Amino acid sequence: VLILAIETSCDETSVAVVKNGSEVLSNIISSQIETHRAFGGVVPEVASRKHVEVITLVIEEALATAGVTPDQLSAVAVTQGPGLVGALLVGVVAAKSLALAWGKPLIGTHHIAGHIYANRLVAELQYPCMTLVVSGGHTELVHMEREGEFRIIGRTRDDAVGEAYDKVARALGFPYPGGPHVDRLAREATEVVPLPRVWLEPDSYDFSFSGLKSAVLNVVNQSKMKGLTPDVAGIARGFQESVVEVLVEKAIRAVKATSSKQLLLCGGVAANAGLRSALISRCEAEGIELIIPPPVYCTDNAAMIGAAAYVKWQHDGGTPLDMVADPGFSLEQWSVSAY
Numbered sequence: 001v002l003i004l005a006i007e008t009s010c011d012e013t014s015v016a017v018v019k020n021g022s023e024v025l026s027n028i029i030s031s032q033i034e035t036h037r038a039f040g041g042v043v044p045e046v047a048s049r050k051h052v053e054v055i056t057l058v059i060e061e062a063l064a065t066a067g068v069t070p071d072q073l074s075a076v077a078v079t080q081g082p083g084l085v086g087a088l089l090v091g092v093v094a095a096k097s098l099a100l101a102w103g104k105p106l107i108g109t110h111h112i113a114g115h116i117y118a119n120r121l122v123a124e125l126q127y128p129c130m131t132l133v134v135s136g137g138h139t140e141l142v143h144m145e146r147e148g149e150f151r152i153i154g155r156t157r158d159d160a161v162g163e164a165y166d167k168v169a170r171a172l173g174f175p176y177p178g179g180p181h182v183d184r185l186a187r188e189a190t191e192v193v194p195l196p197r198v199w200l201e202p203d204s205y206d207f208s209f210s211g212l213k214s215a216v217l218n219v220v221n222q223s224k225m226k227g228l229t230p231d232v233a234g235i236a237r238g239f240q241e242s243v244v245e246v247l248v249e250k251a252i253r254a255v256k257a258t259s260s261k262q263l264l265l266c267g268g269v270a271a272n273a274g275l276r277s278a279l280i281s282r283c284e285a286e287g288i289e290l291i292i293p294p295p296v297y298c299t300d301n302a303a304m305i306g307a308a309a310y311v312k313w314q315h316d317g318g319t320p321l322d323m324v325a326d327p328g329f330s331l332e333q334w335s336v337s338a339y
């Protein structure tokens with residue numbers, strides 16, 4: 001099964017050709033980060049316009065790199081949501097047009113299912129499994145009892161982890177996206193500025209990061225008021241330790257409570273060195289199999305959409321051509337229905 005997959009939910013225009021949902025024949029990513037940096041974050045209208053400019057080229061390059069012609073494809077997959085509506089529309093319109101012109105089925109795909117199934121590109125998944133989703137817009141613990149069946153057992157009540165990283169980085173004086181800067185500073189730090197951990201109710205798998213973010217802002221402002229230079233590295237280290245401790249504890253507890261066979265990590269924050277090393281050593285100690293995709297499959301890419309689309313396709317087949325881009329697309333409802 002050869003799937004051409006298109007991803008335009010945010011600020012990456014990406015097209016991939018994926019075989020059987022696991023073998024990546026091409027994965028072209030055109031990033032708009034440089035364009036948005038000047039604004040300190042992604043500007044939705046600018047994102048849509050950039051997608052329109054490059055989408056055809058990226059599609060052609062994905063086919064050429066894979067050495068595949070349209071007639072060899074089994075289906076065209078596209079991110080249907082969630083994401084920025086204008087950005088999603090560009091991919092959805094392109095995918096529908098191609099599906100119609102080439103006479104191929106369309107597979108509307110959930111963006112977070114894509115992030116989760118990025119793990120299928122690097123390992124054989126065993127169910128039941130637990131996924132810790134840590135991206136720019138999501139922080140979730142997702143349980144899969146069976147293939148393609150998603151149940152969100154925990155989610156953030158305010159900021160997503162990536163968002164908190166970006167806001168903290170901005171307060172410390174670093175450009176968008178700030179996650180990698182905070183990660184590097186945390187590694188270089190010699191002191192740790194103590195910051196609170198937010199656990200919520202004892203049995204909850206939910207997360208909250210806005211209080212921690214405010215605590216960081218307070219520390220920064222207090223030093224400035226005293227005419228001191230804030231210890232940015234120490235703050236970054238304290239912030240990261242707080243975030244990582246809570247994420248790791250809740251993920252491990254979730255794995256145990258659901259007797260999951262594997263723990264999967266996904267989303268842009270999966271690139272975080274502190275989170276990776278803490279999860280690796282903790283999972284080793286607990287005897288839990290941990291899967292982490294390489295960074296290129298952690299941030300937005302179309303290969304992961306091809307992987308998730310394959311799973312959906314195997315169970316439910318294609319999506320009607322009159323489907324629409326859905327900025328609030330529900331992961332649980334996208335679960336496969338035919339078993």
Ligand code: ATP
Binds near residue numbers: 138268271300
């Ligand atoms: P969503 O999938 O929820 O819509 P997104 O796709 O925009 O969000 P990703 O591309 O998965 O988000 O991740 C981007 C986020 O990852 C940014 O917030 C960025 O700061 C963060 N990030 C990237 N590298 C690191 C790192 N090393 N440490 C911490 N955060 C990081």
Ligand code: MG
Binds near residue numbers: 010011012299300
């Ligand atoms: Mg992005």
Ligand code: FE
Binds near residue numbers: 111
């Ligand atoms: Fe994403």
